[in-house]
Amino acid sequence: MTMRTTPPTKTDAATAASNAAPPPAKAAPGDFADVTASAATLRRFLHGLPGVDAVGLEARAAxxxxxxxxxxAKAYAIDLAISMIDLTTLEGADTAGKVRALGAKAVHPDPTDRTTPRTAAVCVYPDMVATAKEAVAGTDxxxxxxxxxxxxxRAALDVKLADVRDAVAAGADEIDMVIDRGAFLAGDYMKVYEEIVAVKETSGQARLKVIFETGELSTYDNIRRASWIGMLAGADFIKTSTGKVGVNATPANTLLMLEAVRDFRAQTGVQVGVKPAGGIRTTKDAVKFLVLVNETAGADWLDNHWFRFGASSLLNDLLMQRQKLATGRYSGPDYVTVD
Known part of the structure; x- marks a missing residue:
């Protein structure tokens, strides 16, 4: 893997009433407009995608x-990985104080070394967006x-769209939505597509990340189909997981999604980001994923505008490894803040 050695540098929302009808689905880009014309054409396209060789996929990822x-190169990779993190807290016990602390850590991950890159984002529930915005105000x-x-x-579409409106009205720059896995697994691909389109419209200027919950999709073929549905519907990012199930981001499912965004750009000219989330905890893990990006999608995705890590504990290990490169010794977990 060849990587650069220079470190990375450092809306108005729609206000329709929450019970308004969802916006009509838009045609997919370019040559794919006919694909989403009906449930039948979408199904035909998705089931016509090449089958995934599971053994080959896992072997290549390994x-x-x-x-x-x-x-x-390792120093660059560590700084790049830090700059790609969506520092996340999604717990029922989240408090304003915890979110403010998370925001402070995102802005200054290592208070003893101000050359440390900021993280890409903080990720919270909608009711904590305003608090998070205050915590990172004046930064990127x-x-x-x-x-x-x-x-x-598991909610009606109008409830889901109201959820999105609340987040955007509070100042969210990005929306991370979950697909209706029940509809997907039942083969109702058009419902999944139309919900993503509706959420995209409701998100306004906020970038949209579409979460598949790959651990619940059962097969690699399903992950490939879900990736194409998300991209056809206008996702800015496709994301592996919520982090709330047993199987989250893996090298193999992330590799498959990277192949999908690469192929989609080759055919449409539209670039879509990828976000593996859940289970990525160490610097060694992060470097493996960066290699996957570089070798599969290419250097154009080695930027936090196009690749993110959904993580919290990962940052602490990256900081300890960064300190080790600078000082020659490990500082230990007591020298980084605990999320």
Missing amino acids: ALGTRSIKTT VKVASVATAFPAG
Whole structure:
């Protein structure tokens, strides 16, 4: 893997009433407009995608995971990974104080070293968006909000859209929505597509991340189909998981999604980001994912505008590894703040 050695530098929402009808679905880009013309054409397209060779996919992901990088390239990779983190707290016990502390950590991950990059965003529930915005005010750290009845997505569409409106009205820069996995697994692909389109419209200027919950989709073929539905519907990012189930981001499912965004841009000219979330805890893990990005989608995705990590504990390990490179010794977990 060849990586650069220079470190990374540092809306108005729709206000329709919450019970308004969802916006009509828009045609997919370019040559794919006919694909979403009906439930039948969408199904035909999705089931016509090449089948995934599970053994080959996992073997390639494992092989890429053996790559190693050293010295200045490793230092660059650590700073890049820090700059790609959506620092996240999504707990029922979240308080304003916890969110303010999270925002402070996003802005200054290592208060003893102001050369440490900021994280890309903080990710919170809609009712904590305003608090998070205050905590990161005056910086380029974004505020992402989960929405659409996260994490299960079991709600009527008007409730989901109201959730989105609340988050955007509070100042969210990004919306992380969950798809209706029940509809997807039942084969109702058009319902999934139309809900994503409606959420995209309601999000206004906020960028939209579409969460598939890959651990519940059962097969790699389903993950590929979900990726294409999300991209056709206008997702700015496709995201693996909520972090709330047993199987979250893996090298194999992330590799598959990276192949999808690469192929989508080749055919439409539209670039879509990827966000693995859940279970990525160590610097070694993060580097493996960066290698996947570089070797699969390419260097154009090695930027926090196009690739993110959904994580919280990952940041602490990256900071300890960064300190080790600078001082020659590990400082230990007592020297980084606990999320």
